[in-house]
Amino acid sequence: MSDTFQGLKQAALAAWGPLERRAGRAYFAGPKVADALSVSQGFWDAGMGVVICFWNGEGASPRTVANRCLTALEAFAEAEGDHYLAIKAPSLGFSRELVGEIVASAARGSVRVHFDAQRPEAVERTRKLAESVMGSGATIGFTLPGRFARSARDAAWAARRGLPVRVVKGQVPDPAAPGLDPRAGFLAVVDALAGKARHVGVASHDATLVREALERLVSNGTPCELELLLGLPFGPALREARTFGVPARIYVPFGEARLPYHITEARRNPRVFAWLARDLWRAETGKREKMPGWTSAPA
Numbered sequence: 001m002s003d004t005f006q007g008l009k010q011a012a013l014a015a016w017g018p019l020e021r022r023a024g025r026a027y028f029a030g031p032k033v034a035d036a037l038s039v040s041q042g043f044w045d046a047g048m049g050v051v052i053c054f055w056n057g058e059g060a061s062p063r064t065v066a067n068r069c070l071t072a073l074e075a076f077a078e079a080e081g082d083h084y085l086a087i088k089a090p091s092l093g094f095s096r097e098l099v100g101e102i103v104a105s106a107a108r109g110s111v112r113v114h115f116d117a118q119r120p121e122a123v124e125r126t127r128k129l130a131e132s133v134m135g136s137g138a139t140i141g142f143t144l145p146g147r148f149a150r151s152a153r154d155a156a157w158a159a160r161r162g163l164p165v166r167v168v169k170g171q172v173p174d175p176a177a178p179g180l181d182p183r184a185g186f187l188a189v190v191d192a193l194a195g196k197a198r199h200v201g202v203a204s205h206d207a208t209l210v211r212e213a214l215e216r217l218v219s220n221g222t223p224c225e226l227e228l229l230l231g232l233p234f235g236p237a238l239r240e241a242r243t244f245g246v247p248a249r250i251y252v253p254f255g256e257a258r259l260p261y262h263i264t265e266a267r268r269n270p271r272v273f274a275w276l277a278r279d280l281w282r283a284e285t286g287k288r289e290k291m292p293g294w295t296s297a298p299a
């Protein structure tokens, strides 16, 4: 690689942090829990549920993250719209004590506490942490990425333990299975859950994949819903959910803005540049992804 190219690459990576924070505003409600509440109200009015999650900046202490989760639970309890709380075990320092506090507070309002998926090496500790708070009064949920080699096995565990599961492609590849196709992995996890899981959240904006997953779940009566991320395009996936008469839920992060893609993906997917330009424009103008008309009744 030439020195010029290396220099350009390093400059682009150095500029990425501030750009990411700016453009990432299109994908989060705002810095405060009140922002998440006000965005959520729009989805409740449209007949959907929400997932709330505090996205912390680098260096936030686990105590601070836990406090923001507790504040969110209190504020959302008053609003009474359909919601659950998503947490990230590494941001909470994998602390049984802090997660226990969150679960105790969630239990008082009968709210689910759901573990987001992080890096593959975090799965084992997250699973142990989840096990340690089961039976504390709140429903515990778990996320399984199709990209992780172990997810089909984890699906059997989740079904056995009666956990609601969110299935995602996964943002991070698994070194144990670098060639695993995220779509094929996603459907393998869905197959492992179909007919066995308590509830499955199909979390994808890939409409073809959503259709295939819902077909497999609905055909054998597995309770399921579509989960979408604030800021990504809703329309095509929502239409699939509507066709199957399946409800929808939107993931509404608040706290620190971040993007659901990285500049290093641009070589594989040049559309990243177009998304970045649009997201910077949206962040500047405060415009959001349009909400298509929604009813969960079958078409």
Ligand SMILES: Cc1cc2nc3c(=O)[nH]c(=O)nc-3n(C[C@H](O)[C@H](O)[C@H](O)COP(=O)(O)OP(=O)(O)OC[C@H]3O[C@@H](n4cnc5c(N)ncnc54)[C@H](O)[C@@H]3O)c2cc1C
Binding pocket: 115, 116, 117, 118, 143, 145, 168, 169, 170, 171, 172, 203, 204, 205, 206, 207, 227, 228, 229, 232, 233, 250, 251, 260, 261, 275
């Ligand atoms: C509710 C929810 C929760 C999630 N939770 C987790 C989690 O806990 N852990 C985890 O690792 N991952 C999580 N993810 C992210 C997930 O792993 C994928 O990285 C992400 O959803 C992208 O994959 P996809 O299947 O939605 O669609 P893709 O195949 O990436 O995209 C579907 C369509 O949307 C378009 N598109 C994609 N991105 C953009 C964009 N920025 N702007 C415009 N169009 C775009 C694509 O061109 C394509 O047409 C979650 C996703 C959702 C929806």
